Amino acid sequence: MGGEPVGPAVLEGEIHLAYRWTTGPATGAFLTALRDRGVILGLRCPSCRRVLCPPLEVCPRCGTETAGEVECGPGGRVTAWTLVEAPTPWTPWEAPYALISVRLDGASTDLVHAVTEGARRVRTGARVKAVFRTVGRRVGDILDLEGFAVE
Amino acid sequence: MRQVAVVGVGQTRCRLRREDVSFPGLVREAVTAALDDAGIRLADVDAVVFGSSPEYFEGVNHPEKWASGAFGGYLKPHMRIHTGGTVGASTGIAAFYHVASGMYDLVLAVAGDKLSEGSVQAGLSTVYDPILGRPFACGAPSAVALQCRIYMERSGCTSLHGARVAVKNRLHALNNPYAQLRLPDITVEQVLSSPVIASPLRLLDCCPASDGACAMVLACGDRARRLCPRPAWVRGASAVAEGVHYARREWDRPLALHEAARRAYAQAGVSDPRRQVDVAEVYDAFSYQEMIWYEGLGLAEEGRGWRLIEDGVTTLGGELPVNPSGGVLSTNTIGATAMMRQAEAALQVMGRAQARQVDGARLAVAHGWGGAIQFHTVMVLSSEAP
């Protein structure tokens, strides 16, 4: 914190803070399955029977606690897409990449992720397949699912 | 204005770290407990008001986006409140407004924080004015230490009085299964020999940081009577702000607190709080503050708050117990803390505070402070309907 004065009218500054976020049982299991097994997990809502993927602890629609893991994907269908030409400095992919909403096989909800192989061929309804980080390099974050390849 | 009562409360057990649940899971625990306590289901709730502390504390921006599905905001009228340390109380007061206005009959208020996920004092330091304040920011204790110093010099309060507050509330906490700190052997000597954080504040004069959440169900008059044999009627509530740099800041006689108390007592018909109030839950983040709040809430004469400590008036079993729950000195989630004051006050007038119950409590007052000690909330709860 603090800052270098660059003039009487403006002060520049930065804030650096460290955090450690608890993933909780649902997201924790999702990330663990990605890292250890290269598997995408959903959770079923016992009330409406939908499979939430990514999984949530509570089904928002029913207010019911989810239970029962279901493996989803690795294939899925694109439900919305955009080709990103102007990424942010922290974007992990080279532009252009496609940001997609994808309905994985076996899931009732959509996952937001990226197409990293064949981005220019993405269309609504296109089939895509998950690409995982190489075994041995997985760390337990969402990018253990590196992205999707257009089939 | 319609009659409004608290008909159910839920608190999580607070811990330094709750690594078994995510933030949405934590607030969910409090919501489930409050709904069960009120004997209702989420589907019965007409609207949800959610509160949590400033985003830098936990590093989750816009947490209501993340958690709304878990706390029951899905397809319901829903809003988030944030007013720093008072946020839990402002959330309860906003829920009160929702019902009092006639807009909704049954409203869920929920607030929580997982302070273990960030660095609280570093996060708190970002609250300081970015242009003139940041170099001096050193968490909360140094700022509050100024307030305590002024109070001591003006009133004659000594470090012994601060230590006695610190001991009193930690011993009270032993009666509260939800409280975090368990210090059964704490003594005044221990407080007075604990390390100095920012003089006059020593480690044991300061609150801990907690992971926890709190929720309350508020209902209109006829619903409250049907749901609850002895609801906690909200007789008055006020949330008042003053500025940070106002020339006339009197740290030990906060105008915002006096104004909030004046308004809440006027609504509740309380003319002599020292005689009428049976129990108070105040925001004692730092020991000396409790005595300053006695004065601001009209429970003690100006400059004489420390006398209540000297005379044992505010100890459980005394004439006017304050913080029978163990208070903020025993548990501080920040986000839920000021709502816990309201929830504990509600339990007292409902006669359901178990081992921490004040015998015959009929009128309770709950206080919160936040920001640069510039936001104050006061809620008056009673076993009797207005």
Ligand SMILES: [Zn+2]
């Ligand atoms: Zn469902």
